Amino acid sequence: MAEVAKKGLEGIVVAESKTSLVNGQEGKLVYHGYDIETLAANAQFEEVAFLLWNERLPNKQELEGLRASIAHEAALPADVLAQMRQYPKDADPMAMLRTAVSALAMFDKDSEDQSVEANRRKAIRLTGQITTICAAWNRIRKGHDPIPPRKDLTLAQNFVYMLSGKANSEPDLTASNAINVYLVLLAEHGMNASTFASRVTVATGSDMHSGVVSGIGTLKGPSHGGANAEAMRMFLEIDEPENVANWFKTNIKEGDRRIMGIGHRIYKALDPRAAILEQHAEALAKSSGNLKWFQIAKQLADAARADSYFIERKLYPNVDYYSAIVLYTLDLDVDMFVPLFAMSRVVGWTAHMMEQFANNRLIRPDVNYVGPMGLAWVPVEQR
Numbered sequence: 001m002a003e004v005a006k007k008g009l010e011g012i013v014v015a016e017s018k019t020s021l022v023n024g025q026e027g028k029l030v031y032h033g034y035d036i037e038t039l040a041a042n043a044q045f046e047e048v049a050f051l052l053w054n055e056r057l058p059n060k061q062e063l064e065g066l067r068a069s070i071a072h073e074a075a076l077p078a079d080v081l082a083q084m085r086q087y088p089k090d091a092d093p094m095a096m097l098r099t100a101v102s103a104l105a106m107f108d109k110d111s112e113d114q115s116v117e118a119n120r121r122k123a124i125r126l127t128g129q130i131t132t133i134c135a136a137w138n139r140i141r142k143g144h145d146p147i148p149p150r151k152d153l154t155l156a157q158n159f160v161y162m163l164s165g166k167a168n169s170e171p172d173l174t175a176s177n178a179i180n181v182y183l184v185l186l187a188e189h190g191m192n193a194s195t196f197a198s199r200v201t202v203a204t205g206s207d208m209h210s211g212v213v214s215g216i217g218t219l220k221g222p223s224h225g226g227a228n229a230e231a232m233r234m235f236l237e238i239d240e241p242e243n244v245a246n247w248f249k250t251n252i253k254e255g256d257r258r259i260m261g262i263g264h265r266i267y268k269a270l271d272p273r274a275a276i277l278e279q280h281a282e283a284l285a286k287s288s289g290n291l292k293w294f295q296i297a298k299q300l301a302d303a304a305r306a307d308s309y310f311i312e313r314k315l316y317p318n319v320d321y322y323s324a325i326v327l328y329t330l331d332l333d334v335d336m337f338v339p340l341f342a343m344s345r346v347v348g349w350t351a352h353m354m355e356q357f358a359n360n361r362l363i364r365p366d367v368n369y370v371g372p373m374g375l376a377w378v379p380v381e382q383r
């Protein structure tokens with residue numbers, strides 16, 4: 001007899017990985033041995049990239065080497081920038097990113113080289129280039145010229161610098177520190193849907209750019225990375241803290257909507273990234289002088305935490321919930337939130353793809369056929 005299908009592949013283990021541990025029962029996240037709390041408090045994003053790609057932290061010289069390589073590789077080919085200027089200005093930024101990364105492959109001399117060295121070069125290059133694409137697109141679509149990356153900045157600083165519109169200015173320290181923490185927290189997360197998609201892609205022998213394109217397309221969905229933008233749209237819809245109780249009653253208790261940014265396939269306790277981002281969201285909101293969005297998020301989370309439906313199903317805020325407040329307070333456009341997620345997660349995707357290449361076997365699950373059998377062929381004219 002055929003096995004019962006495991007819908008959503010829940011609980012199926014598909015690989016052994018040294019990148020990260022996600023303990024959903026205890027709400028714990030570890031990147032190659034280091035607690036996420038330690039990394040969020042101390043690490044530069046490039047340090048995390050080095051850790052995930054090399055299975056150890058860099059020394060000072062190695063960290064500076066990687067920072068410089070990413071900054072150097074972050075420049076985009078002129079042809080790709082020229083193409084981006086032709087894209088519709090109202091395109092979904094994730095559709096834009098998916099297309100631009102796909103185009104990058106055709107201008108990358110390493111794209112079809114599957115050697116370990118070429119894959120490492122591509123991981124570095126894609127990490128730099130995706131940040132530049134995000135910042136450049138936010139300017140191009142508003143009719144401004146993109147600002148090229150600087151070679152002396154970290155990735156988080158370069159993003160803030162390229163976005164700011166002030167060439168030759170220094171990136172805002174508060175903003176780049178907040179972006180750095182965000183990038184550290186989002187870099188890697190076990191066998192999440194987009195990471196799985198990128199591993200499936202390269203397990204066929206396909207190339208790293210194709211794997212990243214699969215990752216971007218998968219991250220885009222509102223059940224995955226797309227939830228950060230959806231969470232912010234929900235907070236904007238609620239509009240005032242005093243509307244939270246009524247919104248919760250009408251849309252969640254009496255309606256059939258979900259609270260975006262709440263719930264997780266693995267976490268049945270608070271997502272540790274949400275706990276860290278909640279603190280950053282509150283601090284940023286206080287320093288910006290506008291606590292309204294944080295208060296709405298907090299009150300809605302409290303309403304869910306006190307509700308038996310959410311308690312029974314163990315539904316808690318996930319990483320997307322408070323990251324929406326952090327990014328909004330930093331003045332980022334809501335539809336750029338998901339590309340920012342990709343800016344960070346490209347490090348996890350490429351780390352996983354390198355693991356996949358190192359010990360590859362085609363990923364090809366099975367399906368139970370439940371359709372009809374033995375149907376007689378009817379010529380098209382008679383159907």
Ligand code: ACO
Binds near residue numbers: 008263265318
């Ligand atoms: N609001 C209300 N109810 C919810 C929510 C929510 N946010 N999330 C899950 N539920 C309920 C479901 O209705 C279901 O109830 P039922 O048992 O009565 O049918 C139960 O909780 C389990 O939900 P599933 O969808 O089966 O859980 P699954 O593990 O497949 O999905 C998911 C997890 C997609 C994250 C879900 O919790 C969700 O849609 N959350 C909102 C979107 C979101 O925040 N996504 C980001 C995830 S984190 C990330 O990818 C970076």
